[in-house]
Amino acid sequence: MSVAGRMPSQLEVDSWPGRERRSPDRSDRHYLTLKPLAEQLKSELERLLPGRGGLRVLDIGCGHKPYLPFVADRASSYFGVDAVEGPLVDAVGVAEELPCESASVDLILCTQVLEHVDDPARALAEIHRVLAPGGAVLLSTHGVYLYHPDPPDSDRDYWRWTHAGLVRVVEQAGAWERIGIQAQGNVVACLGYIVAQFVDELGQKLPGRLPGRMLLRMVNSVAEWLDARLPPNARIPAPGSLSSNYLVTAVKPEAGSG
Numbered sequence: 624m625s626v627a628g629r630m631p632s633q634l635e636v637d638s639w640p641g642r643e644r645r646s647p648d649r650s651d652r653h654y655l656t657l658k659p660l661a662e663q664l665k666s667e668l669e670r671l672l673p674g675r676g677g678l679r680v681l682d683i684g685c686g687h688k689p690y691l692p693f694v695a696d697r698a699s700s701y702f703g704v705d706a707v708e709g710p711l712v713d714a715v716g717v718a719e720e721l722p723c724e725s726a727s728v729d730l731i732l733c734t735q736v737l738e739h740v741d742d743p744a745r746a747l748a749e750i751h752r753v754l755a756p757g758g759a760v761l762l763s764t765h766g767v768y769l770y771h772p773d774p775p776d777s778d779r780d781y782w783r784w785t786h787a788g789l790v791r792v793v794e795q796a797g798a799w800e801r802i803g804i805q806a807q808g809n810v811v812a813c814l815g816y817i818v819a820q821f822v823d824e825l826g827q828k829l830p831g832r833l834p835g836r837m838l839l840r841m842v843n844s845v846a847e848w849l850d851a852r853l854p855p856n857a858r859i860p861a862p863g864s865l866s867s868n869y870l871v872t873a874v875k876p877e878a879g880s881g
């Protein structure tokens with residue numbers, strides 16, 4: 624695992640792909656979910672594994688490993704598994720049958736993948752198996768979003784979640800401590816996010832890129848501003864709330880605890 628999962632140099636990290644996911648522009652159609660997701664991933668990494676270095680990281684459904692720079696200075700290895708080959712994929716494999724030994728990693732990232740897997744419960748059980756005691760998982764997936772099969776020519780977009788359903792499938796995978804759930808925005812951001820997808824499609828039909836980008840910037844700004852001002856009874860986990868995306872986090876108990 625250490626060879627395939629070797630850490631890139633600082634130079635490589637500085638120009639690592641996926642900036643549009645780590646730091647989306649306000650005119651990006653995914654801004655309303657990816658901006659809060661990036662902020663929450665960074666703060667959860669600090670909170671769940673404070674001061675820990677030498678982390679053995681596993682990125683499931685890694686694609687281009689967009690969040691590697693968030694942990695690069697604390698990781699000793701970064702191993703990417705994906706169902707599809709790619710330039711940054713270390714092993715082709717599925718989340719339901721991870722090509723990793725039990726208790727062999729300290730941190731698992733699994734961002735925007737669970738909606739595409741055949742069997743989410745089995746994937747969570749595998750995540751629990753390969754995590755070492757004291758290790759943490761950070762997993763994000765959709766609450767409400769358009770049908771988006773991955774690969775695009777497949778039917779592989781199977782699941783959507785509520786905050787409670789996502790916590791439940793994690794809980795059922797094994798013994799955990801400190802399960803946490805956060806939404807990436809609430810009802811106005813969710814509606815704005817859906818609108819943004821269609822605005823982007825429309826923008827691509829307009830002459831030049833600027834009008835579409837300006838429209839998206841406006842939708843994203845208004846939705847973000849309004850969403851931040853929603854009262855608590857319109858926010859996750861209140862009944863009647865809604866979110867486009869969730870980040871669930873959990874820590875595997877140290878051996879002998881609990």
Ligand SMILES: C[S@@+](CC[C@H](N)C(=O)[O-])C[C@H]1O[C@@H](n2cnc3c(N)ncnc32)[C@H](O)[C@@H]1O
Nearest residue numbers: 684685686705706707717718734735736739740
């Ligand atoms: C939307 S992309 C997310 C990529 C990356 N994690 C990110 O946040 O940008 C979904 C990825 O999950 C992969 N994938 C789909 N089903 C999978 C499975 N069952 N096991 C592992 N990876 C899977 C796809 O090939 C794709 O790279």
